[in-house]
Amino acid sequence: MDHHLLAIRVFNRVVETGGFTRAADSLRMPKATVTKLIQSLENHLQTKLFQRTTRSVSVTSEGECYYRRTVKWLAELEQMEGCMTESQSAPQGVLRIDAGGSTARLVLLPALPEFIARYPQIQIDLGVGDRNIDLINDSADCVIRSGPLADSSLIARRLFALQWVTCATPAYLARHGTPQHPCDLEQGYPLAHYRHALNDRIQPLQFVDQGKTIDIQHRYQVSVNESNAHLASGLAGLGIIQIPRFMAQPHLDNGELISLLDNWQPPDEQMYVVYPSNRHLSAKLRVFIDWAVERFH
Numbered sequence: 001m002d003h004h005l006l007a008i009r010v011f012n013r014v015v016e017t018g019g020f021t022r023a024a025d026s027l028r029m030p031k032a033t034v035t036k037l038i039q040s041l042e043n044h045l046q047t048k049l050f051q052r053t054t055r056s057v058s059v060t061s062e063g064e065c066y067y068r069r070t071v072k073w074l075a076e077l078e079q080m081e082g083c084m085t086e087s088q089s090a091p092q093g094v095l096r097i098d099a100g101g102s103t104a105r106l107v108l109l110p111a112l113p114e115f116i117a118r119y120p121q122i123q124i125d126l127g128v129g130d131r132n133i134d135l136i137n138d139s140a141d142c143v144i145r146s147g148p149l150a151d152s153s154l155i156a157r158r159l160f161a162l163q164w165v166t167c168a169t170p171a172y173l174a175r176h177g178t179p180q181h182p183c184d185l186e187q188g189y190p191l192a193h194y195r196h197a198l199n200d201r202i203q204p205l206q207f208v209d210q211g212k213t214i215d216i217q218h219r220y221q222v223s224v225n226e227s228n229a230h231l232a233s234g235l236a237g238l239g240i241i242q243i244p245r246f247m248a249q250p251h252l253d254n255g256e257l258i259s260l261l262d263n264w265q266p267p268d269e270q271m272y273v274v275y276p277s278n279r280h281l282s283a284k285l286r287v288f289i290d291w292a293v294e295r296f297h
Helices: 003-017 020-027 031-045 061-088 101-118 170-176 182-186 227-235 245-253 283-296
Strands: 050-052 057-059 093-099 122-128 142-146 154-162 164-168 191-195 205-209 212-216 220-224 241-244 258-260 269-276
Touching (some): 003 031, 003 061, 101 283, 164 245
Parallel strands (some): 093 142
Antiparallel strands (some): 050 057
């Protein structure tokens, strides 16, 4: 790649990630190389693009203006090159996807052989975990996640509706009885809570009664910060759990779990494939998004 073009790409990544180290990690190159490329770009432009201290890096007003122009130019360049490449070959290269543990295990991975058979030249790097990653800093092409978008710089394509179910084992219900209303859970029913991996907060069991939301969060036997472990805690009889129905359904079908309080379950949550709006939609990413929307709709 041309040295000047590489320097511009590196500059954009430093702006997007907010630091030289994070940019180097996401680009998989030494930090010293990133530093030299930025210095060469500043020398070429004869202007300072970043204010650097031992603790922080901030873009200058000149750097911000340069970024706004170059990010559009790079997107147009990549789109033009992508069109030329696509006209000559099938989609190919490494596609980095991130998904939650249960979504990866029960939804995405069982379907991936179909995608790979259709696009054998695409290599999948799948990151699995319940922590919402940063698409830029963690250098992912897209993520599969639920809920509303908090970041307006991201684009989301809907995949499917995520239904919730509250359940427990027959042995648990034999010991503690069967609740007839969500408020009954506050009368001594042990719960097994999900704890968010990012902020360590307990996610309450949520119900809806005549349009009013009821959150149940009280003493619990155990809390876990990974979705498959959360299911396992319910199967072990450690408490009542509230999980996505696609995780529970096989265990509901074979009687290992019993569905509870069906008339008060929370509204469906939407699952999306999400990607940055300021990143060119490469052929490999576009065909994956189109396939996922078609496959999981």
